[in-house]
Amino acid sequence: MPGDTDLFEIMQTMRAMRRLKPDPVPDELIGKILQAGACAPNGGNTQRWRFLVIKDSQIKRAVQVHYKRAFDEVIGPRYLNSAPPPGVSRERYNRQHAAVEYLTNHFHEAPVWIVACLEEGTATPTRGSGASIYPAVQNMLLAARALGLGATLTTRHLLYEKESEAALGLPPGVHSYAILPIGYPMGKFGPVGRGPLADIVYQDRWGNPYRGVKE
Numbered sequence: 468m469p470g471d472t473d474l475f476e477i478m479q480t481m482r483a484m485r486r487l488k489p490d491p492v493p494d495e496l497i498g499k500i501l502q503a504g505a506c507a508p509n510g511g512n513t514q515r516w517r518f519l520v521i522k523d524s525q526i527k528r529a530v531q532v533h534y535k536r537a538f539d540e541v542i543g544p545r546y547l548n549s550a551p552p553p554g555v556s557r558e559r560y561n562r563q564h565a566a567v568e569y570l571t572n573h574f575h576e577a578p579v580w581i582v583a584c585l586e587e588g589t590a591t592p593t594r595g596s597g598a599s600i601y602p603a604v605q606n607m608l609l610a611a612r613a614l615g616l617g618a619t620l621t622t623r624h625l626l627y628e629k630e631s632e633a634a635l636g637l638p639p640g641v642h643s644y645a646i647l648p649i650g651y652p653m654g655k656f657g658p659v660g661r662g663p664l665a666d667i668v669y670q671d672r673w674g675n676p677y678r679g680v681k682e
């Protein structure tokens with residue numbers, strides 16, 4: 468639904484949208500998404516983020532090969548052997564698995580990708596590195612949702628990081644942290660499936676229920 472502006476509604480309905488139409492997305496909207504990304508907090512405001520917009524189908528296809536290989540070898544079998552996460556029924560989990568497989572096979576057909584990168588030079592990426600790029604990624608996902616565009620945060624290409632980053636043509640010292648395939652969604656936005664807050668929020672002492680949660 469284009470033009471949604473209630474932030475809480477947007478967050479509650481910003482599901483991973485994996486089935487996308489191939490219709491082109493206007494550059495004006497991609498520009499708004501990128502602008503939202505560049506508003507995000509980042510360590511020391513050094514803004515070492517770089518965003519690679521990919522429309523070239525050959526480049527997308529070259530990366531999709533590794534994305535699919537990682538599904539066939541790791542992610543697919545993992546889905547088959549794992550229980551549904553909190554707040555998600557078995558039926559919904561099966562639907563998610565089908566959608567994940569769909570995106571795997573159609574990854575390169577999303578009209579636009581935004582590859583979120585950090586220019587890190589010779590510094591070795593640490594656990595904290597992602598903290599300076601994932602807020603931008605989340606801002607871009609929220610912006611896409613607000614504009615009625617579907618997107619998914621994906622990182623699976625990192626299972627074949629070297630091969631994928633070569634296919635993306637990243638220069639030395641630049642690392643990718645996420646690929647966001649973006650397009651008009653085939654389905655509808657809907658509520659995310661999550662477990663109750665009472666199971667994950669504590670007060671003062673670990674395991675002690677937080678009394679402020681009312682669900």
Ligand SMILES: Cc1cc2nc3c(=O)[nH]c(=O)nc-3n(C[C@H](O)[C@H](O)[C@H](O)COP(=O)(O)O)c2cc1C
Nearest residue numbers: 481482483485567570619620621622623624659660
């Ligand atoms: C770090 C991270 C990596 C992810 N990588 C992928 C991915 O490679 N492919 C994919 O289809 N979804 C990916 N996702 C999306 C999650 O599967 C999704 O957020 C989760 O299943 C919850 O689904 P929902 O947001 O639709 O409720 C990723 C999410 C995160 C946070």
